[in-house]
Amino acid sequence: MFTDPHATAAFHPVNDPRWLYVDLNSFFASVQQHLEPALRDRPVAVVPIMGNSGSVIAACRIAKRHGIRTGTRVAEARQLCPGIVFREAKHDLYVRIHRQIKQVIENHVPVYEAYSIDDFVCALKANEGTVERVYEIAHAIKRDLLATFSPAITCSIGIGPNRFLAKVATELQKPDGLVLLRADDLPQRLYDLKLNDLPGVGGGIGRRLADNGIATIDDLWRSSPKQLRAIWRSVEGERLWYRLHGYPVPEDYNSSGKMVGHSHILPLDARIPANARPIARRLAQKAGSRLRHQNRVAGLLDLSVRFVDGRRWAGSWDLGGAVHDVVALTTAVDRLWDRMELALGITPDTALKKVGVMLHRISPMDAVQGELFAPAAATAADEQPQVAGHKPVPAPSASKRRRHEQLSGALDQLNQKYGQDTVSFGHMPVKTAPYVGAKIAFNRIPDDFDFRT
Structure with a gap:
């Protein structure tokens, strides 16, 4: 505060x-020009991932004179300024x-x-x-x-x-x-x-x-x-x-934040459901890692999906209490993903553009420590709308929740020691940009922990 x-x-x-x-x-474009002196007199734009799709997230002052701004499509930027140089964002x-x-x-x-x-x-x-x-x-x-x-x-x-x-x-x-x-x-x-x-x-x-x-x-x-x-x-x-x-x-001014989350523009080879889903799971796991680092927990998870054809979908999952473990967050994403596929009639070749995960009802860990490992009882999570063909998700026992917490902490420690994504829960995404989750957002600056877990 x-x-x-x-x-x-x-x-x-x-x-x-x-x-x-x-x-x-x-700033982003100026840093690129600072580190590459040959670019200082050239129009430079920074993009989330290299390719012909996507949008500019930062433009140097030279590029701005050509009408290129944050949000300009890459193809449009090339038309406005044929000599423009693109650089992939390096958030760390x-x-x-x-x-x-x-x-x-x-x-x-x-x-x-x-x-x-x-x-x-x-x-x-x-x-x-x-x-x-x-x-x-x-x-x-x-x-x-x-x-x-x-x-x-x-x-x-x-x-x-x-x-x-x-x-x-x-x-x-x-x-x-x-x-x-x-x-x-x-x-x-x-x-x-x-x-x-x-x-x-x-x-x-x-x-x-x-x-x-x-x-x-x-x-x-x-x-x-x-x-x-x-x-x-x-x-x-x-x-x-x-x-x-x-x-x-x-x-x-409260800098602690009331929400924790990440979003990701999908690279071209990850824009089918089978490849996009692991990225959504990874975003939830990154958000959970941030919560554990800050000694906080969440009570609600939102999943948002944007499609190439302009459609959007969003859903919420009550986490049934205050949690931050990798199992609970990944399970919530999977259940919401199943719900989304059923609601929209998603096929294996449906083209997705962006996925996002946001955690809400954030509270300090010590404020709910007694409840976290209390004997399991019926929770809001048990009453979530169910997806056809899927069994309800039972509330984990106290001993199982402890094991999930221990597993999550062990993953954090290994990734801190040996590098980002040394170990993960479930399948890793087919391909992602270098900093899935560890990105600079408005009024949030990642710390070293974000780039190592």
Whole structure:
């Protein structure tokens, strides 16, 4: 839990710089250019797996000038920019560079939170909160990044009276920008932005704003806290109004997460059910390994499947208590997969595109330790809708659950010691990208454990 260090500040708009936000520019693609100097003057895009299908997950600034963005299809990227160079994502490498950059920043100001792989939030102390001093810090960070790495890795730094406006300031000058926002600068300094440039204003909220006659930054500025609360249908809308107006809104940030999961774009030779199913099982096992590493358990598993023809399917399985063992999670995936095949009439040659597994009802292990190995009783798992031709899954006995826990722990220890996927539960996928499960997601940075289990 991160607690806002400025939470006791007087509640009125302020001009003093209190937050510094470092936003790395085109991070994945910039790392590739940093490590391969021959690519620094060429358009580069990063993809999950090499091939003619799939989409771009990062593009360098040169590629962006050609209209290539995150989500651009590979085939379209080749048309927009015939000379583009593709590189397969190397998530462990990006995490290593991220840590090195964090150390450079902390040579000048403590990092309050690494919000994502390419965003660092710094809370300024009283002696750092002057305009002169904060500019010194920002220029020193930029100077040391250049000295430590290369011109390929740059950042935009935003400074503001609250965390929200510091982040917004990074959007005003890219790449390699440095912008200070004060309450007195508002709202005019924001007029070049679109509403969806603001943190917390996604597609759904954007549509609600438009339905209520709010289409520009000026419209949003002239709204009221009560109006935004109604549009957001929560207190978050009211909080955004105060943040936008320069108030030091007290905030709590919980980085522990309420869900744990992974998704995977399937390589071409894994897009049939027989090959995609082991990947879904592997994703569940990776999620379980993360839970065990964090000493947490889950109560619900979701499986989602996307097909090449555009169809989607999703289902949930109640795990019948708080679990994290490999047997329970793999069994849940198998039961949901059977349900999906029956519901959609899946054939052996049905083409799948993406699979995902998400665990919910996350709680600390010590909070449920007594229940975990209690004598088995009827649970929600016993009452799951059953698939024709399959027997109900009985709740495991206490002794069997202990064995499953011991097996799961042994798998983790062997993979930690000898390398990722040295041993596994069940058949390994036919072929996967190098980092099945161990990928960088929004506001989650994998640790070394993720790449070794």
